[in-house]
Amino acid sequence: MRDGITLAGDLYLPGAPDHADRSPGDTILIRLPYDKSGSYCFIPLIAEYFTNRGYRVFAQDVRGKFRSGGDALLFVNEVEDGYDTIEWITQQEWSNGRVAMWGDSYYGYTQWAAAASGHPALKAIAPRVTGTGLGEPVRRAPAERTRAVEWTVTYMYPLTQFFDRDMLLWEPDWERRDFAAQAEEFIQQVGARGLSYDQWYPHPVLLPRFPSGDPFAGRSVPALHTVGWWDNCAPLAWADVERIRNHPNWDAHHHLRIEALDHEGYYLLDDDADRVGERSDEQLRANLPRMLDPALDFFEVFVRGNGAAADVPAVCWNLAGTDEMRRDATWPPIGAxxxxxxxxxxxxxxxxxxxxxxxxxxxxxxxxxxxxxxxxxxxxxxxxxxxxxxxxxxxxxxxxxxxxxxxxxxxxxxxxxxxxxxxxxxxxxxxxxxxxxxxxxxxxxxxxxxxxxxxxxxxxxxxxxxxxxxxxxxxxxxxxxxxxxxxxxxxxxxxxxxxxxxxxxxxxxxxxxxxxxxxxxxxxxxxxxxxxx
Missing domain, CATH: 2.60.120.260 (Galactose-binding domain-like)
Structure with missing residues (x-):
């Protein structure tokens, strides 16, 4: 990165491992804090699916997480680190200078951040179940009588997912409810303090995550924006939809996809056998087409230039309770x-x-x-x-x-x-x-x-x-x-x-x-x- 910090990434190339195709090609970048090599996000399976379509895939641990250097500091470095990573990719022998991004939740947020960086090599993004306002504590202006209700995960997240390089498994005793005291007990047990938690509580220091102040103020990027009807983070996504409508250059390239899914990728009409907490590799592989094919179809047009942008629907949405996906020019649909x-x-x-x-x-x-x-x-x-x-x-x-x-x-x-x-x-x-x-x-x-x-x-x-x-x-x-x-x-x-x-x-x-x-x-x-x- 520009400040000398090294971030770790796994490179997946098309072809057999002993005959990898290192010729220049299109790259899909995935930047996540949940372990690029771990089982939770099953990135190796996703990368295999993408490379089978001829893409190079670069999966990266974000700054401060797992094998990457720097501080584990939520959100604030992702714009510049996204830019620098894309710039690095374009200089590699296996890159043709065209980059797309894909991912859910925080690794959907890193796509909005990279797009806000304005790097010209970023040709398309496919953020899912996420939002540019992801994660920060709720604030209320002194003159306002109302504000949003705070999630418990707001303070849990920096204590577990972004406390240090590892993912820490901890939750409070929900019967006690003295959460701040329990957090201090946890910190004492770990033997170190977490930078992200201390910046949010008890006296929040909310560092700017977008240098321009508005993630949609600059150059637009074609976006396939997936929202889940049952995603608990959907309000953040819908807030971004409204912001994009106020930026004509972004609105023209914004494609909304709405599905009957939740944040962890379970669907309303799933078979009962697939409603399990730990899905097998076979179950994960079976889910990849519906999870990844929409992005691949989108990238085919906006990254590879195969097909007309006018043929990609502005809105593709599932009428929950049915298995029907509908296409419309607007949301809500005309006639609603x-x-x-x-x-x-x-x-x-x-x-x-x-x-x-x-x-x-x-x-x-x-x-x-x-x-x-x-x-x-x-x-x-x-x-x-x-x-x-x-x-x-x-x-x-x-x-x-x-x-x-x-x-x-x-x-x-x-x-x-x-x-x-x-x-x-x-x-x-x-x-x-x-x-x-x-x-x-x-x-x-x-x-x-x-x-x-x-x-x-x-x-x-x-x-x-x-x-x-x-x-x-x-x-x-x-x-x-x-x-x-x-x-x-x-x-x-x-x-x-x-x-x-x-x-x-x-x-x-x-x-x-x-x-x-x-x-x-x-x-x-x-x-x-x-x-x-």
Whole structure:
């Protein structure tokens, strides 16, 4: 690198190991922090698939991780290190000067970073389940009453994945909830401090990750941008979609692919035999075509110049609940239209706004939190949890529509507007949209959450619940859950205003939601085909 640090990479060339093709060719670069040679990301299998299509593959441990030198510092070096790595590739005998990038999550982020560097040899990227805002702690401006709710993984990640060169396996005792104290116990046990954690807690120093300040301010790169309907990081991806729309040079080369998958690559319609935590090499190989072929088809056009860019769809998306992939010129698709449903005092979702206002209450008890439905939020579709039992809790409000008469296709944004208040200083509000089958089981299909400060004064909040592409089958109904904790996926409120990561004194809070009247709870959905009851 430009500062003298050496980063380690594995080079995969087409051909048999003893007859490798070292002639100049197109290169796919993968820059990741999860061990370029390890089993978790199975890069050797991915590289084999790419080299079978004639690509050279260079897989690199990012700075400070595994075999690479430098400090393990989250995010901030990836723009310059991406540029320098691409520059190094172009100088090798096996490179023809054309580079593409591929990868998920953090190694999707490294693609956005390399693209922001402006290196002219980078011809196309294929970031999946990621976002340019990946990972940093949530911040709230002093004048703002609302902010996002903090994930527990925000502080867990620099303690485990980016503490030092290795990947450290540790998690708190979730019953104790004094997370900061447990982190210090862990640091003492390791015998060293982690640079990334100390820069984020307790007094965050958020170093700029993009030197230009805007990852989409400069030269654009054709991007195949994959979002998962059940990816817990999807809000970050959708935020980037909106930012790209405001940059015409990027928007012209932005191709959106939306699939029914989660962050760890499990799909809604997977066979039960493939819903296993440790997938065999045979299972991994069987999954490679659907995982890699879209990128290869994209690179064929934008890296190799075979085919017309105009023939690549702007949007390719899966209507979840079916195995159908659709192509459209825009997202949401042409013809999709918003509809509104109101929550009523008798627990219904209705097309009619209730005239009379009511205010149901529930208790947020820090000693009895609403549990997260999936054991691993990153692998939601591994367990496909039934969320119907959550609706039986006294601290969860539930609202149901009538059953659908005929299939209804939902395609586009989902949001909720609600007026809430609490007798405590800070209120977290979670809204979940479910598909309830005739047998009573419920699958979560959209979600959103927001944190309200000065919550003793009622406020109307808008909750972005992301986007949805989903077929609500005939006879199924929609259900909305509203509650105040989702633990341990999100840091829970103490009820006293104390920092949730530090914990401290706690108190139950009474939360209030307004139904009916001008401040009625309203859910806005986007319907493409069919009619909701």
């Amino acid at each position: 239209h918003p509809i509104v449903r109101f929550a009523t005092g008798d627990g219904a979702l209705s097309a009619e706004r209730p005239v009379a206002a009511s205010a149901p209450q529930w208790t947020h008890d820090p000693a009895d939190l609403v549990p997260s439905s999936a054991p691993d939020a990153f692998a939601f579709l591994l367990t496909l949890p039934d969320e119907a039992p959550l609706g039986e809790r006294a601290d969860v409000l539930r609202f149901d529509s009538a059953p659908a008469v005929g299939d209804v296709d939902l395609a586009g944004p989902v949001s909720a507007r609600m007026t809430v208040a609490s007798d405590g200083p800070v209120m977290d509000c979670f809204v979940r949209l479910l598909d309830v089958s005739p047998d009573g089981t419920a699958l979560r299909i959209a979600r959103g959450q927001i944190q309200l400060h000065d919550a003793t004064k009622a406020a109307t909040v808008d909750i972005d619940m992301g986007h949805i592409g989903y077929r609500l089958a005939s006879g199924h109904r929609l259900r909305v859950h509203v509650y105040s904790s989702d633990y341990p996926e999100y840091l829970p409120q103490t009820g006293t205003g104390a920092d949730p990561w530090t914990w401290g004194s706690t108190a139950p809070n009474r939360q209030t939601l307004t139904l009916g009247g001008p401040d009625a709870f309203r859910l806005t959905l986007t319907v493409l085909d069919g009619e909701l009851p």
